[in-house]
Amino acid sequence: MQLLKTTALAALIGLAAAASATASDEEQLKAGKRVYMTKTCLACHGRGGAAPVLSYPMLAGQNADYIVDQMEAIRDGDRLGSVDPDTGHPFVQGMVDIMHLVTDEDIENVAVWLSEQPAAAPKPLDPEPDPELLKAGEKAFKQLGCRSCHGPDGSKPTNPKYPFISGMNPAYAIRAMTEIRDKVRTSGQAKLMWGTIKKADDDEIEAIATWLATIDRSGK
Template identity: 30%
Template sequence: MPTPLVAVRVALTLAGLTLACAPSWSAQSPVAAASSVSETSFAVPIAAQLQAGAKVAQTCAACHGLDGNATSTEFPKLAGQHVDYLIKQLHDYRIAKGASHPARVNAIMNGMAATLTDAQIRDVALYYSRQTFRPGVAFADKKEIKLGQSIWMAGIPDRAVPACAACHGPSGEGMPSRYPRIGGQWQGYLETELQMFRNDRRTNSPEMHDIASRMTDRQISAVADFAAGLRARSERSR
């Protein structure tokens, strides 16, 4: 039987968060330029924007929770996620001008994003980014956790897979405008997304597809489990 992950302090020798050191979001992407948004632009959002975002979030609550802390492992936690990343993903769910299909395909989210204005996308992203994130807990045996930690901190050299921490940070906090927070995210969600990147079912990050394509099922599962308990593990060890 899997045992709860033992708290350990992750060495803070690497800096960088989605998985495996891939720039799944660049501040110079066409979507960012088109929507003219920047995380630094919303350092102090006005109350009206947060109120508007909270209103939009009511339609998202069934899956993601009103405060962005989804209770089902099927849906990602959005609380505390970087504004620019949330905006980029919502735009990717829509069909861009001149495109025949959205950059990111999801039967539910494609329909939801299509109904939102650019302002609503901005406001709901601001709202969720300022909610308190509740990290998850990882459950795996020591051998699998050791494998996940190794991939997170050092990558998989013989498969040319870079360390996740190089982009997503040692504690999985990510980097505004570039890499999303994944530390403390649901293990099941992270594993599913990596599988989708690998199998060309999620196509809005060529870098993540390239990395995931060189990972085995076991490696994906192990690093997803490690990431799921990463922030909780760091906090418990303080």
């Protein structure tokens, strides 16, 4: 009898814990969405993080840990990246300027919310890329060993701290790879990529970025 009571009690406690975990997950998602909608993220990264403007990164479905790392690096000035020749300021400057609006808790919440958003299908490239360029990109991606960290087509990172890199704006992917190769972007875990990306020349980077941009990560 005693045992039965204890078991029943344990089951009840278990149920209560499960229910409160779900409630707090939902609270966190709601809070994250609120951050995204009210703290200007939407203006640059688009609806649900899936429709970025200009050459800005896609965030929908990105790994939450990776998002947290990058937001902290951007806030702290550790990831300033390269300068946009059109404005004379780093591409990321507009985001740096709003990061004082965001608390550590906001960062956690918005990262979880973004990681749960569905990725969009890639935008058709204009002009349509040369099939030879796409083939060269796929080949270089495989030969250089990018798949060991980013997955066979860039859609399945092998560690929750690594980013997905498919279906991105090619101009963004070119910038990111070049900045990491040339040690302009040294924050976070960028150094993990140095051994690999140093073997890629500008043409290979362009080919890889173009190929990755055609890969549909929606529904994966």
